[in-house]
Amino acid sequence: MGENFDLQARNKNINDTGLENKRTCDALDSTSPTAKKSKTDEVQIVKNELSGKYVDLLNDRTKDTGEDAENKNYQSNNNLTENDNLVANEHISNKKSDITEVAREITLVEADAAEDKGSRHTMEDAWVVLSDASLGIPGKLRCAHFAIYDGHGGRQAADYARAHLHSNVLSAGLPRELMDIKVAKKAIIDGFRKTDEALLKESAAGGWQDGATAVSVWVLGQMVFIANIGDAKAVLARSTIHNEDEKNLKELSSPLKAIVVTREHKAIYPQERARIQKAGGYVGPNGRLQGRLEVSRAFGDRQFKKIGVSAIPDVHTFELTERENFMILGCDGLWGVFGPTDAVEFVARQLKEGSSTNVACRRLIREAIRERRCKDNCTAILIVFKHQESF
Template sequence: MGAKKAGLVAMEKPNHKHASDSFSSEDLISPVKKAKKSEETVCDTKDPKILSGAEDEKQEIAGGEEAIAAVDNRAAEEDSSSCVSQEKKGFLVEAGVAEDKGARHTMEDVWVLLPDASLDFPGKLRCAHFAIYDGHGGRLAAEFAKKHLHLNVLSAGLPRELLDVKVAKKAILEGFRKTDELLLQESVSGGWQDGATAVCVWIIDQKVFIANIGDAKAVLARSSTANELENHTEACNPLKAILLTREHKAIYPQERSRIQKSGGVVSSNGRLQGRLEVSRAFGDRQFKKFGVTATPDIHAFELTERENFMILGCDGLWEVFGTSDAVGFVQKLLKEGLPVSTISRRLVKEAVKERSCKDNCTAIVIVFKRG
């Protein structure tokens, strides 16, 4: 999404690479290992505030920090599409992805769909991984994160035998840190300065972990009561749209404070040094000294019969879709019995063709079903 995030309004940089292809676990394995072979938000905020779907969008524009709302007490057609599924522990997980470059000259989003994300790391617990990396100023940082982040998270000790939430979060934090460290080294030697935001999901056993940096978002669709419906496709009542991520922009108070302490300046246009809109991202080497970080917000929740599906989207999707609006759109298509790959394509098509999204647009729909 380079022009918007980096503030280069007059001109878009040429793309570094072509559009993303389907991503397999082989892309993540190092050469050495290849040789061997609407209304709530789940988060860990200390002072949560409950907002409606319409209110959370208004708050994001006004201040950003307030977009994270209530704590769930149970938690401590120029497109490319794919559909995958995995069944364990009584839950079938299906996912589909679609992308469209919109009015941009280049596509700087990349995505990951790994229903079996264990690679060659042993473990008995289900491990699935889904992610969207939204590049700006180029595509190299997004591609680098796509290839290295999950492997670094596994290497940092993502638990695969006996799930420990604290250990899992620590592994994800370390994976982000290591990936950014290696990316910065690569960018120096390669002479490139682009960056990438990220929204990532790991499903370990029946626990879902969400990590994000920047302005990509994850939204959960949840039914009101545990026994309200046996199958989400038969739902008559709207599902609750739960924002799972916190947006990171330089203009928001908490982010601005960190930037100013690092010697950076947030200009009147809300951009760091007058150029960069987001305050957390992979890469962006020239802005790291001004407080830009790749430290993610991480949240978790348990899969139950109330959880129906998730939507991951880059900021292009959420510029034309409200959270409750997107959940309602997907719920309607699920009720019609459409496959998740078709639903993801319809969602992106609606955003670009019908709602005039001008930015790159990528969406992943993850559906949870009882086996």
């Protein structure tokens, strides 16, 4: 594997590190049978509520990003299938009880990354896997951060974003004590903007002009936030079983649905093209900005910033329930040879056979390079959600 980045020095295996201490059921065990049953019933009610409330945020993306009508009618413009649509969990607010706190802490997270430069002469991707991304800032909410930066024209922009994005998001006000989705999204967007502004100054001083797309994930408590610019992508594997009456199927193979939880930004897409043209740029017959750059949002790319290239991300969120199994983050090299469903099925087989997160991720990259002949740089991060046993 090539260079990696670990702000915590990663001096022990990620698989030995939980993002948060497991909450046990000692309180239930110490109560009377009657009280225990009551407590259990209340927990189950909350868990059912958590797993049953989903909303589609596709129609709310303009609010999330602040782009004027940027994301309307996205599905038709990008020919997404039903399985590619973003489906996000509705945040359940005003839940103050201890029962809710128990339900919100039933998931542990493991993650690892793998990369291969393919047939390229150099590796221009960079990645971050931080199981504890608090950076010394105390808070009740666990904070984990995972990201892939896909460089083009060099890797200086990718390395800069890798080193600075997360700290900029934290300093912009990422919640650490109490969950506030609007505040978290604003912090992420502000962190992207601040990172790009500083990067542009660095690139001007250093005389470099490369850029980098990005897909990044923050796990705050039981909430997952995904932000992306460009064509790097995240895919969620969610179980299709969601009824408690189907618990007897637990030992069987639960079918998984592959859900794309990011939006690609390419100059050829109508909304992106309109923004580029409004800024004075043009999209050539080859679908590229000024006939050169395929993506319409990226860090860096200093020479294109005044004619439409933006670093404002799309930000989406969902709440972890027992239906969420894992997520795959990948650069465009990975998704050039793997479809979302194909990738989910491949990883699910690896995990079912007992492979660790690390091994499953490495096999995914090996399959992409050796068997499917990916010629591009290829990087993936596998994030596995491990749910504690039902109370």
